[in-house]
Structure formats: structure tokens, C-alpha cells
Amino acid sequence: MHVLLVTHHYAPETGAPQRRWSAFVRRFVDAGHRVTVLAPPPHYPSGRAGDLAPHDRVGTVTRGQHGETVVRVRFRTHDHRLVSRSVDQAVAATDSLVRAVARYAGRRDRPDVVIATAPGLPSIPAGMAVARLLRRPVVVEMRDAWPDLIGSSGMLGPGHGRGRRALATTAAHRAMTHLQRRADAVVTTTVSFAEVLRERGARRVEVVRNGTSVAHLDPLPPAVGPAGSLRVLYLGTLGRSQGLAAAVKAADVVRERGVDLVMRVVGTGADEAYLYDTARRLGAPVQFVGRVPQGDVRAHYAWADTSLVSLRDWGPFEWTVPSKLYEALAVGRHVTASIAGEAARIVTESDAGDVVAPQDPAALADLWTRLAEDRARLDVGLRGRRWVLDNADHDRLAAHYLELLGGLTT
Structure with a gap:
């Protein structure tokens, strides 16, 4: 298979999402599959890219450490505020869509399947749009309980349960739930959230835990x-x-x-x-x-x-x-x-x-x-x-993920 991954976080950054996908990409490539990653240059957790290496700059297409192809997309320097981070994620997601379509539209070696993973949340609609335009199945991966955490965490600030903030929370919840229902498959990292998504109408939900080697x-x-x-x-x-x-x-x-x-x-x-x-x-x-x-x-x-x-x-x-x-x-x-x-x-x-x-x-x-x-x-x-x-060894988890992807592409 040729797998296209749309993500906001990728190596050489360090963090839970980066470790997860570094582990899976290595095993996907070792199993004989091609992986292309659309991700911004490393700028986590500070929000600033600093002095980037030439192969990590926006627009570069390079070989990753596991043999994957890494396409670096645009981003926006941000601070710790939610709005600032969200704008950065939206910029990267939009450019991912543009570059994916420019790279693969009309070509025979289009990806066989698209995976869109959160965080950040804008990667989900961007990945789904790429999949629809390329006429390929899409997997939506929810590493955390989004959109439910939007309200519980208070990330919209004081008064999120009232007025415009309440409307924003409700709109985000409905939009993400709608996307989860439209995906060919949704991957979660816990059994309990998978059950919640099934109750909300997601048509196929699989559990691929975070794990370790x-x-x-x-x-x-x-x-x-x-x-x-x-x-x-x-x-x-x-x-x-x-x-x-x-x-x-x-x-x-x-x-x-x-x-x-x-x-x-x-x-x-x-x-x-x-x-x-x-x-x-x-x-x-x-x-x-x-x-x-x-x-x-x-x-x-x-x-x-x-x-x-x-x-x-x-x-x-x-x-x-x-x-x-x-x-x-x-x-x-x-x-x-x-x-x-x-x-x-x-x-x-x-x-x-x-x-x-x-x-x-x-x-x-x-x-x-x-x-x-x-x-x-x-x-x-x-x-x-x-x-x-x-239950959570990377070898077993990657094999399960590949089984899911293979079922979507046949």
C-alpha cells in the first residue's frame, strides 16, 4: 500500500503523537509499504521553528529516518493561546490539502489510503478533503476524546458554557462528530472512547492503542x-x-x-x-x-x-x-x-x-x-x-493497523 499521513506533529519533534507515528511508520515501511507524511517543520512545543535544517524547511520533500517521504507544509509561529495555536494548525492543514492535491491529482501513484490524525483538529477535515478529491478511503484518528474535551477543559476560557462560547463549543462538537460519521474508519486509542463514537453513529471504529516497544x-x-x-x-x-x-x-x-x-x-x-x-x-x-x-x-x-x-x-x-x-x-x-x-x-x-x-x-x-x-x-x-x-506492544499494534488499512483498500 501507499499510505498518506496528514499530521501536525512529526519527527524530529518529540512527544506522544510523534513517538506513536515514528513507531508505526517504521513498521509500515519494514512490512514493504510506502508512507508519505504531510507535516509542518518541527516547531513543537515552543511554537517557533528556530534555525531549521535545510531538509526541514517548508516545501522540502525528503526521505525520513525510516524510509518514508516527508513533505513539509506551511505553518504559523504561535504562542500558548488557543487561538494562536488553532491558526497555526489551520494554516498547516490548508497547505497540506493544497500540496497533496498538487502532488497526486491525476497521477497513477496516488495514495491507496489517507490517514488524518489529531491533534491538531484541522488535520481531520483537511485529510478527509484530500481523500475525497483523490477518491481514496480515509481513516480519522482521534488520539484524545475530541470534541468532548473542548468544553470540559475550559480551553475556550471563562464562560464557555454561555453565549458565543457555548455556541462555538456546540458547533465544534457537531462538526467533528459529523466528520467522524463520514470517515471510512475511525481509530481511537481506548476501548471506552470507541464505544462512545459507535453510539454517536460512527460506522466503523477500531482501537489501536498508544503503546511502547x-x-x-x-x-x-x-x-x-x-x-x-x-x-x-x-x-x-x-x-x-x-x-x-x-x-x-x-x-x-x-x-x-x-x-x-x-x-x-x-x-x-x-x-x-x-x-x-x-x-x-x-x-x-x-x-x-x-x-x-x-x-x-x-x-x-x-x-x-x-x-x-x-x-x-x-x-x-x-x-x-x-x-x-x-x-x-x-x-x-x-x-x-x-x-x-x-x-x-x-x-x-x-x-x-x-x-x-x-x-x-x-x-x-x-x-x-x-x-x-x-x-x-x-x-x-x-x-x-x-x-x-x-495489549499495547508496538509490533502488535502496527500489525492491527495494517490489517485495518488493507481491508479498506481491497
Whole structure:
């Protein structure tokens, strides 16, 4: 097959969407398929491209690291505001449509199937338009519970439930649901959101989880440390969705109880300055490391006794599984799960950690106190790793994706 991917995020950027598609593209190409990617130059997470390498500039057509063809489309420098980011995504999506039609209209080597993946949301209508103009099937991939998160997250600002903001939320919800219903297939990363989309009338919904490569993640030995101590690792995005202020407050409570706790935060995001100020104001035992290369991630897991996975208590997050959960399970570390819904069920079913309600500093502090006092609870063995191997290993996920695509092109 020849697969055309329309995406706003791609390597050499780093992040969950970029890791997902780097893993899948490598396996698609290794299986003998062609992949063409339409994506803007790397400019995540800052919104600025900086000094681009010649092969990453707008308009270039180059060979990617896995043998795929990468076409760089236009973009717009943006800041953290929703409107600014949305304009950037719209510019890239529009140029993706223009370049795809110019490149493939009337040619025999048109793609066999088009995949449009969010984020950003404008990639979805752009990818669907490309597929219709080229008369090819289209797969809409929803990595998160869009459009439901628009209202729950408050990303439209105060008063989103009233007046023009309410109308905008409703219009976005209806438009995205309409596109999901028209797609030849919709891919979600969780079973629970797939069920929601089926109830809304999407005609074919498949689950292809976010995941990890178990073969490239050797299990870590059990954590070792003195009784009364605990090392907590958070590794990932520091954004509004994660609600990490609750964990910072919990770390401060545990410190006041006399427990030797250290919380290490690895990553960057929109809430980084706020979290740093909160920790400094409280005197909480929190280290901020910033973004680290992928090659350094294992050392941070090895340092930790437990790995924190956190999401806010927004309703649609019950249909969401943070991609970092699979990595934490695969390396064999105990998981502190401040989450609900499907993600919480995975931790419980795999017996690889403990679950507390989201946004509950008291419950989190109580759990960490108990773990420090009874460190035997931190030894979860390979139970989480086995769950990932059976349900979220990249080799199996890519094979399932190719099976879906093959069924659409025959």
C-alpha cells in the first residue's frame, strides 16, 4: 500500500503523537509499504521553528529516518493561546490539502489510503478533503476524546458554557462528530472512547492503542531504598490536563509527616512555571529537571520507586489513557495512578500499582505515606510488562493497523 499521513506533529519533534507515528511508520515501511507524511517543520512545543535544517524547511520533500517521504507544509509561529495555536494548525492543514492535491491529482501513484490524525483538529477535515478529491478511503484518528474535551477543559476560557462560547463549543462538537460519521474508519486509542463514537453513529471504529516497544525496554530491578523513604517520578507533559499541582501539594504533606520523600518532575509544558512557584512557596520536596533526551529516560525510571501518572478529573479523561502509562508498566516500576476510567482499570487489572481519585492531594499523600512505610508494596514484578506485551506492544499494534488499512483498500 501507499499510505498518506496528514499530521501536525512529526519527527524530529518529540512527544506522544510523534513517538506513536515514528513507531508505526517504521513498521509500515519494514512490512514493504510506502508512507508519505504531510507535516509542518518541527516547531513543537515552543511554537517557533528556530534555525531549521535545510531538509526541514517548508516545501522540502525528503526521505525520513525510516524510509518514508516527508513533505513539509506551511505553518504559523504561535504562542500558548488557543487561538494562536488553532491558526497555526489551520494554516498547516490548508497547505497540506493544497500540496497533496498538487502532488497526486491525476497521477497513477496516488495514495491507496489517507490517514488524518489529531491533534491538531484541522488535520481531520483537511485529510478527509484530500481523500475525497483523490477518491481514496480515509481513516480519522482521534488520539484524545475530541470534541468532548473542548468544553470540559475550559480551553475556550471563562464562560464557555454561555453565549458565543457555548455556541462555538456546540458547533465544534457537531462538526467533528459529523466528520467522524463520514470517515471510512475511525481509530481511537481506548476501548471506552470507541464505544462512545459507535453510539454517536460512527460506522466503523477500531482501537489501536498508544503503546511502547517492549523489546526495547528491559525490565528494571526492584527499587531499593530505606524504610520511610520514597522517590516519586513524574515524566511527561506539564500541562493543564495533568493537574500536577495536586501532586506537589501531596508531596508537601508527606514531607510534613516526616517521610523522606523526593518528587522528580521531568518534562516541560504550559504549567511548568506555576508548578515551580507552587513548590517553592510550599517548600515541597520537588525537583524540576526539564526536558531530557529519550536516551536518558531509563535512568530516571531506575532512580524512582514509583512512577506517577496523572490526569484531571474531567469527564472525557475517563476515556483517555496517557501514553506514558504503557512505558511505566513495561519497565516494571510501581505506578501511582491519579486517574479514573479506563486508565485506572488498566492499572488495577494489571496489578502494577495503586489508584487514587484524580485531583485528591490527601489521598495521594496517604498512599505515598503507606508506600514509604511498607516498601514491599513497590515490587510489582513483571505483571504490568506482561499486560503491555499482550495489549499495547508496538509490533502488535502496527500489525492491527495494517490489517485495518488493507481491508479498506481491497
